[in-house]
Amino acid sequence: MKGSKYGTHRVIKNKGDLPQPAEKIDNNMEIYDNEILIEVKTLNIDSASFTQIKKEAGGDEKQIEKIMQRIVNNRGKHHNPVTGSGGMLVGIVEEIGEDLKGKIELEVGDEIATLVSLSLTPLLIEEILEIRKDTDQVDIKGKAVLFESGIYAKLPEDMSRNLALAVLDVAGAPAQTAKLVEPGDSVLIIGAGGKSGTLCLHEAQKRAGISGKVIALEYSQEGCERVESLGLADAIIQADATKPTEVLNKIEEVTNGELVDLTINCVNIPNTELSCILATKDSGKVYFFSMATSFTAAALGAEGVGKDTEMLIGNGYTKNHSEIALQVLRENEDIKELFEKIYL
Amino acid sequence: MKGSKYGTHRVIKNKGDLPQPAEKIDNNMEIYDNEILIEVKTLNIDSASFTQIKKEAGGDEKQIEKIMQRIVNNRGKHHNPVTGSGGMLVGIVEEIGEDLKGKIELEVGDEIATLVSLSLTPLLIEEILEIRKDTDQVDIKGKAVLFESGIYAKLPEDMSRNLALAVLDVAGAPAQTAKLVEPGDSVLIIGAGGKSGTLCLHEAQKRAGISGKVIALEYSQEGCERVESLGLADAIIQADATKPTEVLNKIEEVTNGELVDLTINCVNIPNTELSCILATKDSGKVYFFSMATSFTAAALGAEGVGKDTEMLIGNGYTKNHSEIALQVLRENEDIKELFEKIYL
Ligand SMILES: NC(=O)c1ccc[n+]([C@@H]2O[C@H](COP(=O)([O-])OP(=O)(O)OC[C@H]3O[C@@H](n4cnc5c(N)ncnc54)[C@H](OP(=O)(O)O)[C@@H]3O)[C@@H](O)[C@H]2O)c1
Ligand SMILES: NC(=O)c1ccc[n+]([C@@H]2O[C@H](COP(=O)([O-])OP(=O)(O)OC[C@H]3O[C@@H](n4cnc5c(N)ncnc54)[C@H](OP(=O)(O)O)[C@@H]3O)[C@@H](O)[C@H]2O)c1
Numbered sequence: 001m002k003g004s005k006y007g008t009h010r011v012i013k014n015k016g017d018l019p020q021p022a023e024k025i026d027n028n029m030e031i032y033d034n035e036i037l038i039e040v041k042t043l044n045i046d047s048a049s050f051t052q053i054k055k056e057a058g059g060d061e062k063q064i065e066k067i068m069q070r071i072v073n074n075r076g077k078h079h080n081p082v083t084g085s086g087g088m089l090v091g092i093v094e095e096i097g098e099d100l101k102g103k104i105e106l107e108v109g110d111e112i113a114t115l116v117s118l119s120l121t122p123l124l125i126e127e128i129l130e131i132r133k134d135t136d137q138v139d140i141k142g143k144a145v146l147f148e149s150g151i152y153a154k155l156p157e158d159m160s161r162n163l164a165l166a167v168l169d170v171a172g173a174p175a176q177t178a179k180l181v182e183p184g185d186s187v188l189i190i191g192a193g194g195k196s197g198t199l200c201l202h203e204a205q206k207r208a209g210i211s212g213k214v215i216a217l218e219y220s221q222e223g224c225e226r227v228e229s230l231g232l233a234d235a236i237i238q239a240d241a242t243k244p245t246e247v248l249n250k251i252e253e254v255t256n257g258e259l260v261d262l263t264i265n266c267v268n269i270p271n272t273e274l275s276c277i278l279a280t281k282d283s284g285k286v287y288f289f290s291m292a293t294s295f296t297a298a299a300l301g302a303e304g305v306g307k308d309t310e311m312l313i314g315n316g317y318t319k320n321h322s323e324i325a326l327q328v329l330r331e332n333e334d335i336k337e338l339f340e341k342i343y344l
Numbered sequence: 345m346k347g348s349k350y351g352t353h354r355v356i357k358n359k360g361d362l363p364q365p366a367e368k369i370d371n372n373m374e375i376y377d378n379e380i381l382i383e384v385k386t387l388n389i390d391s392a393s394f395t396q397i398k399k400e401a402g403g404d405e406k407q408i409e410k411i412m413q414r415i416v417n418n419r420g421k422h423h424n425p426v427t428g429s430g431g432m433l434v435g436i437v438e439e440i441g442e443d444l445k446g447k448i449e450l451e452v453g454d455e456i457a458t459l460v461s462l463s464l465t466p467l468l469i470e471e472i473l474e475i476r477k478d479t480d481q482v483d484i485k486g487k488a489v490l491f492e493s494g495i496y497a498k499l500p501e502d503m504s505r506n507l508a509l510a511v512l513d514v515a516g517a518p519a520q521t522a523k524l525v526e527p528g529d530s531v532l533i534i535g536a537g538g539k540s541g542t543l544c545l546h547e548a549q550k551r552a553g554i555s556g557k558v559i560a561l562e563y564s565q566e567g568c569e570r571v572e573s574l575g576l577a578d579a580i581i582q583a584d585a586t587k588p589t590e591v592l593n594k595i596e597e598v599t600n601g602e603l604v605d606l607t608i609n610c611v612n613i614p615n616t617e618l619s620c621i622l623a624t625k626d627s628g629k630v631y632f633f634s635m636a637t638s639f640t641a642a643a644l645g646a647e648g649v650g651k652d653t654e655m656l657i658g659n660g661y662t663k664n665h666s667e668i669a670l671q672v673l674r675e676n677e678d679i680k681e682l683f684e685k686i687y688l
Contacts, residue, residue: 006622006649008589016587018618020648120648151650172647243360245352274362278350288639288657295632295639295657303516303660304364304464305350306495311657313632313639316647 002099003032007147010122012076019077019147020120027076027122027145034148036106037095043118043138044165046087049080050136056082065128068138072125079119086119087136088169089144090161100148111161113168114144115151115322135162153322159329159336166343167325170196172314173289174203174328175321177264180287181207186260188251188279190241191267192216192233193223195343196289198335200264201232202328215254217241230334241267244274251279265290265314273297274305282308289314346443347376351491354466356420363421363491364464371420371466373487380450380490381439387462387482388509390431393424394480400426409472412482416469423463430463431480432513433488434505444492455505457512458488459495459666479506497666503673503680510687511669514540516658517633518547518672519665521608524631525551530604532595532623534585535611536560536577537567539687540633542679544608545576546672559598561585574678585611588618595623609634609658617641618649626652633658 003009006018009032013023031037045053057063072078079086093110106112114121122145130139146152153171155164173196181187187204191197193216204214216233218224224238235254239247251259263276263286270292277298280286286309288298298311329336347353350362353376357367375381389397401407416422423430437454450456458465466489474483490496497515499508517540525531531548535541537560548558560577562568568582579598583591595603603625609616614636621642624630630653632642642655673680 004589006589016589018588018649020645021618116648116650117644149650151647244362245348245350245360274365291640291643293639295637295642296635298639298657299635299660300461301364303495304460305362306460306493306661307659308662309659311659313642313655313657315651315653315655316643317650318652 001032002034003147005034005148007120007149018120020117023075025076025122027072027124029124029143029145031095031097031145033097033099035097036093036100036146036150038089038091038112038114038144038146039094040089040091040123040140040142040144042090043078043140044087044089044169045078045136045138046080046083046085046118047136048083049085049087052080052082054133061131064131068128069125072123077119077121077123084119086117086121088165089114089118089121090155090165091144094143106154111155112152113155113165114146115153115168115171115317116146121145121150151317156326159326160344162344163329163339164326166195166339167199167329168322170199171321171325172316172318173264173266174199175318175324176287176289176314177203178207178324179318180262180285181212182261183207183209184211185262186213186215186255186258188215188217188260188263190217190263190265190272190276191290193218193220193226194266194268197266198230198338199325199328200266201227201230202332202335203324204264205232213255215251215260217247226338230338241272241275242269244278247275248278260284262287265293268292270294271297274301277302277305277307277309280307280309285310285312287312287314345376346378347491349378349492351464351493354420362464364461367419369420369466371416371468371489373468373489375439375441375489377441377443378492379441380437380444380494382433382435382456382458382488382490383438384433384435384467384484384486384488386434387422387484388431388433389422389480389482390424390427390429390462391480392427393429393431396424396426398477405475408475412472413469416467421463421465421467428463430461430465432509433458433462433465434499434509435488438487450498455499456496457499457509458490459497459512459515459661460490465489465494495661500670503670504688506688507673507683508670510539510683511543511673512666514543515665515669516660516662517608517610518543519662519668520631520633520658521547522551522668523662524606524629525556526605527551527553528555529606530557530559530599530602532559532561532604532607534561534607534609534616534620535634537562537564537570538610538612541610542574542682543669543672544610545571545574546676546679547668548608549576557599559595559604561591570682574682585616585619586613588622591619592622604628606631609637612636614638615641618645621646621649621651621653624651624653629654629656631656631658
């Protein structure tokens with residue numbers, strides 16, 4: 001039997017919704033002909049969600065287990081009702097639906113990471129094996145289902161699972177950078193010392209080429225030194241991205257008043273929309289990867305200062321994003337070393 | 345003396361902010377060399393703001409006056425502290441700063457509408473002359489200041505002031521449509537029977553041409569009949585934009601499963617992001633003009649269904665947007681008649 005590409009056939013409550021907004025989905029592990037069954041090894045709970053669960057549990061592991069089981073029993077998916085967020089998972093392909101066999105690059109036995117949120121993935125937890133509180137990872141015995149539209153990445157053999165996961169979490173950012181940057185562009189990366197920012201720096205420098213200019217903006221001294229040591233930026237600015245006039249002055253300085261062609265926002269805090277808008281040329285683009293972006297602050301902010309700048313919502317997915325993101329670590333030994341220090 | 349292009353020289357509280365987010369700005373009516381002084385005739389209070397004020401005043405006009413005066417006394421601008429919104433104004437150019445003379449197309453005596461929000465415009469109300477509760481308009485004796493970056497439109501002589509104002513309120517939508525639609529495109533307009541939707545229909549049909557296809561989606565029977573009578577759509581779909589699977593099915597039907605190149609969201613309600621994403625080709629674009637758009641719902645929604653669609657934040661401003669929007673009424677007598685019926 002064939003299900004809907006988007007998994008609506010599994011929605012139990014409320015019918016008509018897609019699986020993500022749905023209150024409850026069916027986590028029966030008999031798959032439809034266009035689904036994939038995964039033997040789950042590890043859940044990577046979204047950081048906001050896991051923080052909330054740890055707090056509710058008072059840090060107690062038995063309580064954490066109970067809360068996780070309750071979420072999945074109630075909803076058929078690990079969709080935290082308080083934070084609204086999910087996470088991702090790693091596992092082994094156990095069965096491929098009849099309709100998909102031969103049409104996809106997967107084989108039974110492949111180790112994959114799902115790149116759609118746990119907040120829409122049918123999940124069954126048989127047993128919780130180990131909780132790693134520091135890295136938000138939970139090893140389980142259990143199964144999950146991937147819909148036909150679900151995206152995934154085969155885990156690479158040339159790097160550790162945890163390193164790959166850290167990179168895949170923000171794969172959209174470097175991949176979009178690769179798509180948006182043209183040779184000769186001036187590119188500003190805000191939050192350049194963070195995980196997604198660092199990957200974007202590499203792609204921006206590669207795509208803008210020697211006639212281009214890459215500007216890194218970072219908040220902390222430490223972050224600036226990290227960027228400096230990677231040697232990927234033509235200019236490094238230490239500034240607070242929530243202070244638009246300060247940012248504008250510094251960008252005018254390093255661009256001779258011309259501003260930049262493209263700004264990529266990789267921060268993890270709110271109220272940075274206007275800095276991005278003011279730093280960018282009228283004919284330029286702003287790419288908001290940060291989930292802390294406010295739609296109205298961006299739309300009204302641009303109007304308020306009379307800027308015609310194109311503003312893009314950071315779609316977490318773009319074609320080949322996992323390949324592009326993992327490739328950065330292969331191309332850049334320094335970033336790989338840095339990430340191994342921070343994320344392993 | 346020259347002030348900052350963006351008006352930061354008038355920020356009293358909190359310094360470093362731009363005038364819009366600022367708590368209080370200076371509404372002294374002696375202008376800087378790069379400012380414009382306006383003799384205000386009418387304030388168009390933002391609908392959300394005026395509804396709140398009327399409610400707080402219990403509908404009493406004297407109380408409405410008091411609340412409006414209090415807002416401007418406290419903040420130097422008509423920036424409603426409850427709703428956060430402003431509105432726009434109409435007035436006569438009284439003085440042009442030394443630095444701007446001859447550099448802009450304005451002359452003393454011109455009647456203009458400001459196209460930046462009242463929430464950032466220095467304003468002084470000397471007297472409130474008339475409150476028109478049904479249309480959110482308030483005639484005053486007073487003055488306002490436009491910054492160098494402030495945008496405005498000269499009121500046209502070939503249509504009434506109120507008609508022009510109704511159109512200028514949503515000028516960004518048809519202007520962006522004009523920019524985004526290519527000949528031969530299939531274009532879906534969601535909320536096509538509303539004010540911005542109708543203007544977008546006209547531009548979309550004009551730009552897509554005979555090889556293109558314009559699809560109008562509307563909620564009410566009445567709205568569909570309005571669209572039908574204008575004859576601007578190749579297909580009209582009556583559906584609820586908050587129901588993504590219903591919308592997807594209907595769009596697949598009218599496009600032979602191909603989906604559309606461009607979706608323009610002109611609704612006034614939340615939870616319509618997924619309908620737009622599902623209706624649009626992988627290689628297509630979604631333009632979110634609606635202020636009820638949620639950034640995270642769009643970003644996570646697209647990832648959740650594995651769509652590579654480009655998603656744009658509806659900047660209220662784009663070059664020549666007021667000219668493009670007013671021109672629609674000149675080109676299309678039917679829309680002009682319709683709008684005169686509804687908005688005068
Ligand atoms: N669109 C999507 O699909 C998607 C997917 C995953 C993640 N995200 C979003 O991407 C964002 C970044 O993720 P990440 O993992 O790269 O985060 P991260 O590693 O924590 O990096 C955030 C960076 O922002 C910098 N920053 C913080 N406050 C700043 C300020 N006031 N001025 C300038 N810089 C400041 C931080 O600098 P310091 O360290 O110096 O404070 C840090 O370098 C998050 O908002 C996340 O929600 C989006
Ligand atoms: N980005 C900017 O700078 C900017 C500037 C101004 C306005 N806006 C925004 O633009 C939006 C539209 O403004 P407007 O003046 O054109 O509004 P409008 O005239 O009220 O039109 C809204 C349209 O949406 C339709 N609609 C409502 N619920 C629907 C549903 N469930 N399914 C399908 N259609 C539905 C309405 O249909 P019915 O009448 O049949 O219910 C109506 O035709 C607002 O959200 C506003 O905030 C943005």
